[in-house]
Amino acid sequence: MTTYAAEGQTEAPAARTLGQLRESGHQLRSLRTELRENLLAKLRAGEDPWPGLHGFSDTVVPQLERALIAGHDVVLLGERGQGKTRLLRTLVGLLDEWSPVIAGSELGEHPYDPITPQWRRIAAEQGDELAVEWVHRSERYAEKLATPDTSVADLIGDVDPMKVAEGRHLGDPETIHFGLIPRSHRGIVAINELPDLAERIQVAMLNVMEERDIQIRGYVLRLPLDVLVVASANPEDYTNRGRIITPLKDRFGAEIRTHYPVALADEIAVIRQEAQLVAEVPDALLEVLARFTGNLRESAAVDQRSGVSARFAIAGAETIAASALHRASRQGEDEAVARVVDLETAVEVLRGKIEFETGEEGREVEILTHLLRTALAATVREHFRGLDLGLLVEAVEEGATISTGEQVTARDFLAGLPVLGESELYDDIAARIDASTDGEIACAVELALEGLYLARRIGKDTDGTETVYG
Structure with a gap:
C-alpha cells in the first residue's frame, strides 16, 4: 500500500475525545457526500480541483466530476502514460484536510459511527471519554498495483493465526486481519492495472463494492464500509494479459476513457x-x-x-x-x-x-x-x-x-x-x-x-x- 502526502498541511483540530468532538460542532458526512460537496465548493469558488493535469479539461475531467457528484466508483481506461494514476491521486485534494478517527481503530472508524463489534463495545463503555485522533487526507488514500500474485488476504483480509493463538476462537470476528479495502474505510482505494488481478480475486471484490460485506473463510461480517474504489486499466489488457470480469465492471458506476494530449501546448x-x-x-x-x-x-x-x-x-x-x-x-x-x-x-x-x-x-x-x-x-x-x-x-x-x-x-x-x-x-x-x-x-x-x-x-x-x- 502507498499513501501520498500533501504539502502545506495545517495543524490538526484540537478535539481529543468524543465529548470534545461533539462540542466542536463537527458533523459526520459520508465519504461520497464529502467528495461531492468539496468538489462543488471548489467549482463555485473558481478553483481548479485537478492541478497538474493537462489536456483533459474538456473531455475526461467533466466525466469524472459527474461520476463523483453521482457517488460512483470509477475505472479509468487508457493506454500507458496517459496520466491515469496522476488523475486518481488528485482525488485526495477533494477530501477534508483532517478527519477524526477512533484512536487505535484498525479501520479508521469515525467516533460517531464505529462499525466493528470491538469498537462499538468500547465506544458504548467509554462514552464521551472515547479517545479521538486526527488523520490527514493523504492518509485516507491508498494505492495498490495489481499483480498476478495479489491475494484475497491483501485486498479483503484473512484469519490471523496470531490472534487465534492468543486464545480467541475461530468464530470470533476479532480474529480477522483486514486487507487494504476494509482498511481504507472512509477513504479512497485505487487499484492500478486492475485486469492483472486474477479473476478469483476480482470475484472477492464483488460483495465489498455492492453489498459492503466482508466474506473471509466462511465469516460474513456486515460492515457498512464507506469506501470509494477507483481503478485504472489498459484497454488492451482485456485480451492480452487479462480482463475485468463482467460482474465487477458492472459494479463500477463510471467507466471513463483517457487519452493523450491533443494540443501541442498540453x-x-x-x-x-x-x-x-x-x-x-x-x-x-x-x-x-x-x-x-x-x-x-x-x-x-x-x-x-x-x-x-x-x-x-x-x-x-x-x-x-x-x-x-x-x-x-x-x-x-x-x-x-x-x-x-x-x-x-x-x-x-x-x-x-x-x-x-x-x-x-x-x-x-x-x-x-x-x-x-x-x-x-x-x-x-x-x-x-x-x-x-x-x-x-x-x-x-x-x-x-x-x-x-x-x-x-x-x-x-x-x-x-x-x-x-x-x-x-x-x-x-x-x-x-x-x-x-x-x-x-x-x-x-x-x-x-x-x-x-x-x-x-x-x-x-x-x-x-x-x-x-x-
Missing part, C-alpha cells in the same frame, strides 16, 4: 511539469520532443495498441538535459543548455520505449530518426516563418563551414559562425525563440541550420562526434 506542459531536468532545455526543444511524440502516435510503423507514453517525451527531455550537463562539465561551460545537437543522443536511448509493428525489425533507428527530423522541420517552420536566412545560405555556398557537436561549447560554436557583415540575422534568429544567453542563442542558430539542411539548402556531415554544416 504535451509541452506535461513534459515541462514532469521532467526532472539537470540542465536548461529551451522551449523550442521541448516543442520538438512534443511533435516527435505526436508523430510516433500517428505512425503506421508503431504499434498503436501499446501506445506512446508521455514518459517517452519526458525521458527524452531528461536525456538531452543530461547531455548538456555532460558537455558543460567536460568543457568547463558556465551554464548547461541543451541544443539541437543533443537531440540525437536521445534516439538510441528511447528506442526501447516504443513497440514497433511486426516487419519493422531492424528499421527502428531509421524510423525514429525520420520522425525526429519531421518534428524538427515543423518546429523550424513554426518559429522561423517569414525570416530570410538567405545570407547564411550564401555564406555556406561561398565556402564557409560551421562545426558543432556534443562536446563543442556554445561559445566555440558561436565563435565559428561566418561573419554576415552588418546583418543582424543571428539576433533575429535568437529573438524568434526568446534566446538571450550563449547557450540559448547557440540552440536557436543550430535549429535554423538544421532547418536549412532539412530543406536541402545546405549540406551536413556527421561522424558521430562532430557535425559540420557546409
